[in-house]
Amino acid sequence: MSDTLQMLLDTTTRLFAELFTPADLHRAAHGEWLADKWQALEEFGLPMVLVGGADGELGIDTAEGLALLRAAASFAVPLPLAETVFANHLLDLAGMKPAAGPASIAPVLAQDKLKLEPVEGGYRLSGEAHAVPWGRFANTMVAVAHLNGRPHLVHVDAGGWTVGEQGRTLCGFPADRLDFAAVLDKARVQPLGDELPETILRSGGAALRTIAIAGALQKVLEITIGYVGERSQFGRTLSKFQVIQHDLARIAEQAVAAGAAAELAAEAFVDGFDPMRIAVAKSRAGEAAGIAAPLAHQLHGAIGVTEEYQLHYFTRQLWAGRDEFGTEREWNELVGRAALQQGPDGLWPFLTAL
Amino acid sequence: MHTFRFPSPPHSAASERLRGEVRDFLADALRDRPALARSDSWNGYDAAFSQAMGSRGWIAMTWPKAYGGHERSAFERYVVIEEMLAAGAPVAAHWIADRQSGPLLLKFGTEEQRQSILPRIARGDCYFCIGMSEPDSGSDLASVRTRAAPVEGGYRINGTKLWTTNAQNCHYMILFCRTSGSTEDRHKGTSQLLIDLASPGITINPIIDMAGQHHFNEVVFEDVFAPSSALIGKEGEGWAQVTSELALERSGPERFLSSFTLMRELALALGPAPSEHGAIAFGRLVSHLTVLRRLSRGISALLEAGENPQLEASIVKDLGASFEQDIPEIARQLVDSAPTEPSTQAFCAVLAHTLLNAPTFSLRGGTREILRGIIARGLGLR
Numbered sequence: 001m002s003d004t005l006q007m008l009l010d011t012t013t014r015l016f017a018e019l020f021t022p023a024d025l026h027r028a029a030h031g032e033w034l035a036d037k038w039q040a041l042e043e044f045g046l047p048m049v050l051v052g053g054a055d056g057e058l059g060i061d062t063a064e065g066l067a068l069l070r071a072a073a074s075f076a077v078p079l080p081l082a083e084t085v086f087a088n089h090l091l092d093l094a095g096m097k098p099a100a101g102p103a104s105i106a107p108v109l110a111q112d113k114l115k116l117e118p119v120e121g122g123y124r125l126s127g128e129a130h131a132v133p134w135g136r137f138a139n140t141m142v143a144v145a146h147l148n149g150r151p152h153l154v155h156v157d158a159g160g161w162t163v164g165e166q167g168r169t170l171c172g173f174p175a176d177r178l179d180f181a182a183v184l185d186k187a188r189v190q191p192l193g194d195e196l197p198e199t200i201l202r203s204g205g206a207a208l209r210t211i212a213i214a215g216a217l218q219k220v221l222e223i224t225i226g227y228v229g230e231r232s233q234f235g236r237t238l239s240k241f242q243v244i245q246h247d248l249a250r251i252a253e254q255a256v257a258a259g260a261a262a263e264l265a266a267e268a269f270v271d272g273f274d275p276m277r278i279a280v281a282k283s284r285a286g287e288a289a290g291i292a293a294p295l296a297h298q299l300h301g302a303i304g305v306t307e308e309y310q311l312h313y314f315t316r317q318l319w320a321g322r323d324e325f326g327t328e329r330e331w332n333e334l335v336g337r338a339a340l341q342q343g344p345d346g347l348w349p350f351l352t353a354l
Numbered sequence: 355m356h357t358f359r360f361p362s363p364p365h366s367a368a369s370e371r372l373r374g375e376v377r378d379f380l381a382d383a384l385r386d387r388p389a390l391a392r393s394d395s396w397n398g399y400d401a402a403f404s405q406a407m408g409s410r411g412w413i414a415m416t417w418p419k420a421y422g423g424h425e426r427s428a429f430e431r432y433v434v435i436e437e438m439l440a441a442g443a444p445v446a447a448h449w450i451a452d453r454q455s456g457p458l459l460l461k462f463g464t465e466e467q468r469q470s471i472l473p474r475i476a477r478g479d480c481y482f483c484i485g486m487s488e489p490d491s492g493s494d495l496a497s498v499r500t501r502a503a504p505v506e507g508g509y510r511i512n513g514t515k516l517w518t519t520n521a522q523n524c525h526y527m528i529l530f531c532r533t534s535g536s537t538e539d540r541h542k543g544t545s546q547l548l549i550d551l552a553s554p555g556i557t558i559n560p561i562i563d564m565a566g567q568h569h570f571n572e573v574v575f576e577d578v579f580a581p582s583s584a585l586i587g588k589e590g591e592g593w594a595q596v597t598s599e600l601a602l603e604r605s606g607p608e609r610f611l612s613s614f615t616l617m618r619e620l621a622l623a624l625g626p627a628p629s630e631h632g633a634i635a636f637g638r639l640v641s642h643l644t645v646l647r648r649l650s651r652g653i654s655a656l657l658e659a660g661e662n663p664q665l666e667a668s669i670v671k672d673l674g675a676s677f678e679q680d681i682p683e684i685a686r687q688l689v690d691s692a693p694t695e696p697s698t699q700a701f702c703a704v705l706a707h708t709l710l711n712a713p714t715f716s717l718r719g720g721t722r723e724i725l726r727g728i729i730a731r732g733l734g735l736r
């Protein structure tokens with residue numbers, strides 16, 4: 001780890017710890033927008049952390065920037081930080097200027113498609129996108145839309161869409177339907193180059209959720225270790241019981257697996273959003289989430305499911321994250337088909353190339 | 355709380371070149387090896403194959419040249435061993451000597467032991483077995499009873515070792531035993547000895563497993579004499595030495611690749627256009643395996659840096675065993691197999707073989723429960 005990254009990790013974790021009190025997490029989970037907290041993240045430059053790479057504002061490369069997002073997940077940051085970072089990164093990659101304020105991406109569901117048509121002086125963007133994360137609070141949308149069947153990256157300002165049905169994720173965060181209707185000038189529409197996959201929003205989003213799962217799972221492990229060391233029953237702390245120790249070992253194993261998946265996802269994100277490695281990582285991390293979250297709740301007893309106790313901010317993040325941008329079913333199918341297409345002799349070479 | 359160290363595996367062009375060479379060699383050497391034999395993986399014994407490996411410089415890869423080694427990196431060694439496993443190569447003859455006995459001698463052995471033994475291991479000519487477990491001492495290794503009593507010029511050994519893999523084919527055993535005190539002293543008073551299995555007084559009795567195979571044994575010592583020069587390291591330091599050996603025993607890719615032949619046969623049975631269900635289940639196996647490989651290659655980076663990855667190795671071994679035990683359970687639900695059908699004959703044979711071996715995956719080399727105890731200690735819970 002570089003010294004710059006270590007320093008940034010130290011300062012951002014301090015920042016997150018100060019900014020996000022249990023009361024803030026509670027407000028955000030009930031739909032409130034934490035405007036002052038967002039302001040603080042912007043002042044620190046975090047939304048721009050993947051802009052300009054090592055020459056950017058914070059002077060760290062993309063992989064290191066993603067490590068900061070993993071740390072943010074360990075604090076259950078209840079704002080569209082990952083989405084904004086991703087949107088700005090995409091604008092930067094496409095040679096467009098990143099925007100100020102919270103941003104998000106659309107469409108996020110595989111079946112939603114947006115359309116571009118040439119009009120006088122630019123393009124008309126139209127279509128619906130469902131379950132757009134933080135849709136109602138975003139100032140900017142970075143979208144993928146098709147012009148004559150070819151995918152383009154599109155930069156849309158607020159006003160270019162109306163918010164339809166308002167939904168909530170398992171964390172309580174917005175997931176809204178957006179109805180796009182905008183006329184954009186040419187500079188805001190760029191073809192996705194050959195090096196970027198058409199599924200970039202879904203792959204990139206899946207990588208970010210993988211990274212978030214790793215961060216949240218690490219926190220779940222830490223909270224649970226702390227709890228079993230304090231809670232006593234039958235005259236001993238829970239941590240002294242062998243079954244409890246073994247369940248914690250299982251949580252730790254899943255945290256380790258999710259951590260490795262997150263690194264794989266980060267490498268693939270940097271490497272042109274390679275969908276295959278991201279698929280592997282997302283499905284493995286999703287499975288880790290599904291194994292570890294119930295174990296952590298079991299070891300907490302009843303207190304763990306209360307709104308007041310902090311565990312659910314992280315376990316809900318795990319359960320939401322594993323479903324967003326593709327479930328294990330979807331990504332494993334992609335991996336399975338690709339692997340089986342190699343035939344039995346091609347299987348091992350396929351694996352070692354991942 | 356300990357944070358687990360899993361460095362990102364480096365990409366090395368040298369290792370990938372080597373991978374190509376190893377693949378070519380294996381494609382040729384194993385051309386006629388049937389699937390069932392491949393599924394024996396690191397239980398498959400073939401001295402001629404081990405010698406061929408030795409002559410290519412693929413045993414003792416990281417050891418000093420002075421002892422017949424090749425001074426290559428841990429990553430290059432990793433490539434060779436994982437290619438062997440994936441291909442189902444018969445590596446049993448040299449496997450243990452290359453993995454742990456040789457490195458143990460390199461670290462703690464006398465100059466004479468190193469000079470006389472290591473070059474033979476490197477050539478693929480000299481095979482080792484592990485003498486740790488006993489009838490009354492399994493997970494609780496510190497309770498060993500086999501005793502090497504100091505006598506004029508050496509030791510007189512009495513006791514029984516159990517589950518000794520491959521003893522029937524080996525030249526030497528590294529014996530973990532008591533040289534002073536009693537079992538109540540636990541780790542104190544234990545030592546490691548280099549035992550020539552041709553010594554008078556040693557009887558090797560085969561034990562047949564439920565698949566009908568003979569790989570492990572009972573090894574009985576009756577007044578066996580071992581010279582003082584057989585002592586490895588220091589007398590009484592056996593426990594510290596044996597635990598460093600266990601890190602090597604637990605950290606390799608054999609802890610999640612020993613059922614790879616079944617995955618390969620499953621790929622064949624599912625074909626290139628699988629059902630949705632088949633693709634999802636197979637993709638899941640690939641995802642798990644990819645993450646395990648990544649973790650395991652991270653451990654080889656720790657080994658390369660001279661660190662002791664015993665905690666990290668326990669995590670990978672436990673995850674790996676569960677993964678491998680899943681493979682037959684998943685495979686049997688995906689393929690309607692009939693052992694009489696030519697198209698699924700090999701699949702059925704490999705499935706049956708893997709199923710009967712799967713219970714040992716979470717026993718050999720340290721049980722699931724023992725590994726989770728080690729991890730819990732790493733988490734600061736014990």
Ligand SMILES: Cc1cc2nc3c(=O)[nH]c(=O)nc-3n(C[C@H](O)[C@H](O)[C@H](O)COP(=O)(O)OP(=O)(O)OC[C@H]3O[C@@H](n4cnc5c(N)ncnc54)[C@H](O)[C@@H]3O)c2cc1C
Binds near residue numbers: 487491
């Ligand atoms: C295929 C195979 C090859 C082997 N090869 C070798 C070899 O070459 N050389 C060698 O020395 N040994 C070898 N072994 C032996 C192996 O190391 C032992 O099987 C292992 O250490 C467990 O010991 P045990 O079988 O006596 O089981 P036990 O220790 O009696 O354990 C029985 C069960 O009780 C559990 N248990 C034990 N203690 C505890 C505890 N404190 N807390 C919770 N649960 C506990 C165990 O996890 C296990 O589930 C081999 C074993 C197998 C299966």
